[in-house]
Amino acid sequence: MITEFGAYALVLALVLSALQMILSAIGGARRSSLLAGAGRGAALGAFLGTALTFLALIHAFVVSDFSVANVAANSHTAKPMLYKVAGAWGSHEGSMLLWCLVLTGYGAAVASFGEALPPRLRAYAVATQGALGVLFLAYTVFASNPMARLLDVPVEGASLNPLLQDPALAFHPPFLYAGYVGFSVVFSFSMAALIEGRVDAAWARWVRPWTLAAWSFLTVGITLGAFWAYYELGWGGWWFWDPVENASFMPWLIGSALLHSAVVLEKRGALPGWTVFLGLAAFTFSMLGAFLVRSGVLTSVHAFAVDPTRGILLLTIMGIAAGAGFAMFALRAPSLNSGGLFAPVSRESAIVLNNIILSTATAVVLVGTLFPLIREATDGEAVSVGAPFFNMTFVPLMVLAMAILPAGPLLAWKRGDARLVVRRLWLALAIAAILGLAAFAAVAPRSALASAGLVVGFWLVGGAVLELAERVKAFRAPWPEVRRRLTGLPRGAWGTTLAHAGLGIFVLGAAFETTWRVEAAQALSVGGQLKLGAYELALTDVGTVEGENYIAERGIVKITRAGAPVCEARPERRFYPTGKQTTSEVAICPKVLDDLYVVLGERRAGPDGQPAWLVRAFVNPWVRLIFLGPLVMAIGGLVSLSDRRLRFGVGKRAERAA
Amino acid sequence: MLVALAAIACMAGAAADPAERLPDPAQEARARTLFREVRCLVCQNESIDDSEAALAGDLRQVVRDQVKQGRSDKQIRAFLVERYGEFVLLKPPFSAGNALLWATPAIALILGGVLMALLLRRRAASAADGEDSAPLSQVEEARLQVLLKDE
Numbered sequence: 001m002i003t004e005f006g007a008y009a010l011v012l013a014l015v016l017s018a019l020q021m022i023l024s025a026i027g028g029a030r031r032s033s034l035l036a037g038a039g040r041g042a043a044l045g046a047f048l049g050t051a052l053t054f055l056a057l058i059h060a061f062v063v064s065d066f067s068v069a070n071v072a073a074n075s076h077t078a079k080p081m082l083y084k085v086a087g088a089w090g091s092h093e094g095s096m097l098l099w100c101l102v103l104t105g106y107g108a109a110v111a112s113f114g115e116a117l118p119p120r121l122r123a124y125a126v127a128t129q130g131a132l133g134v135l136f137l138a139y140t141v142f143a144s145n146p147m148a149r150l151l152d153v154p155v156e157g158a159s160l161n162p163l164l165q166d167p168a169l170a171f172h173p174p175f176l177y178a179g180y181v182g183f184s185v186v187f188s189f190s191m192a193a194l195i196e197g198r199v200d201a202a203w204a205r206w207v208r209p210w211t212l213a214a215w216s217f218l219t220v221g222i223t224l225g226a227f228w229a230y231y232e233l234g235w236g237g238w239w240f241w242d243p244v245e246n247a248s249f250m251p252w253l254i255g256s257a258l259l260h261s262a263v264v265l266e267k268r269g270a271l272p273g274w275t276v277f278l279g280l281a282a283f284t285f286s287m288l289g290a291f292l293v294r295s296g297v298l299t300s301v302h303a304f305a306v307d308p309t310r311g312i313l314l315l316t317i318m319g320i321a322a323g324a325g326f327a328m329f330a331l332r333a334p335s336l337n338s339g340g341l342f343a344p345v346s347r348e349s350a351i352v353l354n355n356i357i358l359s360t361a362t363a364v365v366l367v368g369t370l371f372p373l374i375r376e377a378t379d380g381e382a383v384s385v386g387a388p389f390f391n392m393t394f395v396p397l398m399v400l401a402m403a404i405l406p407a408g409p410l411l412a413w414k415r416g417d418a419r420l421v422v423r424r425l426w427l428a429l430a431i432a433a434i435l436g437l438a439a440f441a442a443v444a445p446r447s448a449l450a451s452a453g454l455v456v457g458f459w460l461v462g463g464a465v466l467e468l469a470e471r472v473k474a475f476r477a478p479w480p481e482v483r484r485r486l487t488g489l490p491r492g493a494w495g496t497t498l499a500h501a502g503l504g505i506f507v508l509g510a511a512f513e514t515t516w517r518v519e520a521a522q523a524l525s526v527g528g529q530l531k532l533g534a535y536e537l538a539l540t541d542v543g544t545v546e547g548e549n550y551i552a553e554r555g556i557v558k559i560t561r562a563g564a565p566v567c568e569a570r571p572e573r574r575f576y577p578t579g580k581q582t583t584s585e586v587a588i589c590p591k592v593l594d595d596l597y598v599v600l601g602e603r604r605a606g607p608d609g610q611p612a613w614l615v616r617a618f619v620n621p622w623v624r625l626i627f628l629g630p631l632v633m634a635i636g637g638l639v640s641l642s643d644r645r646l647r648f649g650v651g652k653r654a655e656r657a658a
Numbered sequence: 659m660l661v662a663l664a665a666i667a668c669m670a671g672a673a674a675d676p677a678e679r680l681p682d683p684a685q686e687a688r689a690r691t692l693f694r695e696v697r698c699l700v701c702q703n704e705s706i707d708d709s710e711a712a713l714a715g716d717l718r719q720v721v722r723d724q725v726k727q728g729r730s731d732k733q734i735r736a737f738l739v740e741r742y743g744e745f746v747l748l749k750p751p752f753s754a755g756n757a758l759l760w761a762t763p764a765i766a767l768i769l770g771g772v773l774m775a776l777l778l779r780r781r782a783a784s785a786a787d788g789e790d791s792a793p794l795s796q797v798e799e800a801r802l803q804v805l806l807k808d809e
Binding site for chain 2: 200201202205235237240241242243342343344349352353355356357359360363364367368371374375379381382383384385386387388389392393397
């Protein structure tokens with residue numbers, strides 16, 4: 001009954017989205033506040049309908065109603081409750097429903113919180129969001145309905161892939177989608193501005209909070225995914241330049257470029273066309289990602305819920321939405337005002353350079369991801385584009401961007417003074433160079449590149465700290481003055497510092513971990529020992545444990561350093577009888593920044609006839625920074641966002657006063 | 659889902675398995691570096707360094723044998739391509755067919771550079787004519803000032 005109600009609510013949401021599109025569009029065109037208001041009401045209704053469907057699906061998963069096809073295919077009575085709930089978005093149908101939920105949710109947010117916006121811009125944005133809602137809800141209702149029933153009800157479900165039964169992965173899709181689909185709002189605002197033919201500083205100010213929110217969520221989502229890959233796949237890596245990873249990374253790169261160009265537009269009125277273009281591109285890349293992940297055109301370790309026929313539909317949807325967007329752009333771009341002037345050495349120029357590099361990086365990831373398809377279509381040759389290609393092309397581009405990054409915030413708008421910047425940053429440069437050279441001397445010549453990575457990392461962190469110090473006149477003004485400046489600093493400035501420092505922290509972690517990782521592997525019987533760098537590992541026992549829906553072989557590995565106990569690692573090899581799958585559960589002993597990472601391999605015959613297990617272990621130095629850095633970046637984004645929200649309030653108060 | 663299942667078989671890298679290692683550490687290091695460039699043909703998107711699949715083990719054996727015989731990296735790569743096609747290399751070789759792939763960064767950067775140069779030149783030209791016209795109406799400008807005052 002609840003399931004039928006959910007299916008009905010979804011159709012209702014589709015109808016309401018259509019109403020939202022039509023009423024808002026007419027309301028905008030005729031300047032009718034009544035129709036526009038009705039459109040906003042429809043937007044709230046569409047969100048409510050989708051939310052009810054989503055709850056109904058979760059309910060079906062929680063009570064294990066296997067008459068629902070999606071539940072039968074992706075759940076099992078023995079599954080822990082968290083993964084029953086998370087199973088609701090673990091499949092093609094469920095994840096599309098989550099996509100629609102986020103899409104209509106953002107639409108409802110624009111409808112409810114956009115009071116400071118000019119009424120027409122708001123009406124057109126709500127209309128565009130409604131149009132996107134129609135496309136994706138229609139797809140969900142007609143081609144990918146998660147509420148579809150089975151005539152032949154199975155007694156037990158097929159369960160969720162055990163690799164996906166993991167806390168990080170349960171929360172990974174909601175964050176990822178909140179980011180991915182958050183760019184739909186930016187897309188809608190871009191369309192609205194193009195329909196009105198006006199892209200100005202005020203527009204940039206309205207778009208930035210949405211961009212910041214989407215970008216921050218996407219940062220957290222990608223980081224959770226990388227963290228999952230790190231401890232669940234058991235190869236010690238965290239980023240594989242896999243097509244699915246790339247699919248989520250491209251909107252992030254474009255979103256980062258957009259965040260910066262929107263600042264230029266907001267403060268200086270420059271780059272309007274380019275900023276709108278990025279606004280359209282970000283969500284286009286999100287849709288491309290949705291298509292790539294689900295259509296099966298590319299093979300990937302993360303691909304799930306693959307279905308080629310529905311892939312064509314998704315491609316069509318993307319073609320319609322992006323086609324309309326860019327056609328509108330081509331129509332209106334020539335008439336856009338080009339805005340403020342700036343000199344070659346200025347903050348604007350630094351940000352333009354940042355945008356050029358980020359766009360180039362996106363192009364590299366895009367071409368790299370699609371190239372196997374392109375070759376296949378042109379001359380039938382099967383090729384692979386993997387990590388070595390991206391390391392050779394993407395990484396140098398990023399190094400270039402990061403080399404100029406700390407200078408950006410220190411340059412003045414319009415016309416900057418390069419000498420002044422050098423004078424303010426020499427300390428960061430000197431520290432970075434010395435530490436980098438020291439690292440080079442310690443490991444040379446094995447890893448000149450890693451030393452360069454460390455230089456860049458310290459340069460970024462140092463630059464961010466010095467920029468903050470510069471703003472508050474630390475060491476130059478008396479302490480009360482510094483304190484006054486610190487408390488008076490806008491949150492946006494803190495956000496910038498945090499985000500840039502976070503990037504530096506990530507680079508340090510990545511460079512350090514890649515270079516100084518220690519690896520050891522040996523087939524051990526119980527009582528066997530293995531040397532891992534400065535550590536001694538001893539396999540003291542292997543027993544059997546029973547989980548809620550699996551049976552596992554669990555090894556007890558005692559880790560000591562110079563005789564002193566460090567920790568006891570318990571890696572497992574789990575067998576899930578429902579899907580007849582085996583997964584390996586990594587044991588991680590966290591140090592402050594490092595991880596001791598232990599994996600238990602398959603049982604085999606040892607040299608003396610006793611059973612033995614291949615134990616692989618890593619010391620991953622500074623690996624914590626790899627996940628901490630992006631989190632700091634996301635926090636920076638949210639801090640900056642809280643500043644914007646205040647400003648929305650200011651805008652409203654000002655309006656009331658006027 | 660099936661794809662993900664198939665992937666499991668390939669996971670949890672086994673290249674460090676001591677049973678397979680070459681006795682000479684320098685040769686072993688060279689082999690390991692090569693492993694990262696060679697695709698596990700039956701896996702999704704993994705190098706033979708990461709893969710536990712049987713075929714990846716065979717390929718590692720091939721590479722290790724050739725390293726032991728003293729063949730150069732280039733010779734080994736050529737051997738693998740001849741046997742399995744370009745598909746086996748995770749970094750496509752520089753060739754006419756792959757020109758687009760390798761030229762992308764340069765093309766995009768040059769394009770960006772040209773656009774920026776044009777932007778700066780137009781700015782210089784219009785600066786000679788005086789300041790740019792205000793894109794905002796007076797009311798909007800006043801509102802923007804109120805907003806900006808919070809800076």
